[in-house]
Amino acid sequence: MKIFIDTANLDEIRRAAEMGVLDGVTTNPSLVAKEKCNFKERVIEICNIVDGPVSAEVVAVDTAGILSEGREIAGWHKNIVVKVPLIDDGIKAIVQFTKEGIRTNCTLCFSAVQAYIAAKAGATYISPFAGRLDDIGHDGLEIIGQIRQIYDNYGYETEILAASLRHPKHVLEALMIGADVATIPGSIISMLTKHPLTDKGLASFLADWEKVKDLV
Numbered sequence: 001m002k003i004f005i006d007t008a009n010l011d012e013i014r015r016a017a018e019m020g021v022l023d024g025v026t027t028n029p030s031l032v033a034k035e036k037c038n039f040k041e042r043v044i045e046i047c048n049i050v051d052g053p054v055s056a057e058v059v060a061v062d063t064a065g066i067l068s069e070g071r072e073i074a075g076w077h078k079n080i081v082v083k084v085p086l087i088d089d090g091i092k093a094i095v096q097f098t099k100e101g102i103r104t105n106c107t108l109c110f111s112a113v114q115a116y117i118a119a120k121a122g123a124t125y126i127s128p129f130a131g132r133l134d135d136i137g138h139d140g141l142e143i144i145g146q147i148r149q150i151y152d153n154y155g156y157e158t159e160i161l162a163a164s165l166r167h168p169k170h171v172l173e174a175l176m177i178g179a180d181v182a183t184i185p186g187s188i189i190s191m192l193t194k195h196p197l198t199d200k201g202l203a204s205f206l207a208d209w210e211k212v213k214d215l216v
Helices: 010-020 031-037 040-051 063-074 087-101 112-122 130-135 140-152 170-178 184-189 196-214
Strands: 002-005 024-027 055-057 079-086 106-107 125-128 160-161 181-184
Touching: 002 010, 002 184, 010 040, 010 184, 024 181, 031 040, 040 055, 055 106, 063 079, 063 087, 079 087, 087 106, 087 112, 106 112, 112 125, 112 140, 125 140, 130 140, 130 170, 140 160, 140 170, 170 181, 170 184
Parallel strands: 002 024, 002 181, 024 055, 055 079, 079 106, 106 125, 125 160, 160 181
Antiparallel strands: none
16 A cells, blocks of 8 residues: 655655655645645645655636646646546546546545546546544445445556545554555654554663673
């Protein structure tokens, strides 16, 4: 499973990239607004840090507007994936983008049948929002399993990009289910290497080394 970082913060992206396990980046209008930066400049800066897919979202909600914005955004850098909302006009746009060879990330997916439609349209990625489903009392990871089965049953090549993951257990479950990608905040990426027994064991090893290092 590939790891994308979900942020528009350059420092967070650099820290994750330095670990050597980062495969891409996802952004959205809320993340860009949080950084108070120019959208185009920030997306290009991100593309220059990470040599992998970088999802940048359109804000139009009509097919013509999505196509116009998406084509412009896709032209900024070869790594850009155009992020399109899972609405009727978005699906129409994805069909056309696919014909033009423009990669897409179909976002705001909350059901397996939505993901089925996105795959039929030719979306490169589908982004089911697991954490937001959990927030309203649903099993957010269940949808990822359903999508995995549908795509495997019918041979769809759309990659499942598990989004809105809130903690390492979400990441583990996405791995076990067979998601192709997990997009997660930098704070969660850092947590993936943490365990109290690792810290305890390291402290013990170092303490024991202090007792014998002069004998070596």
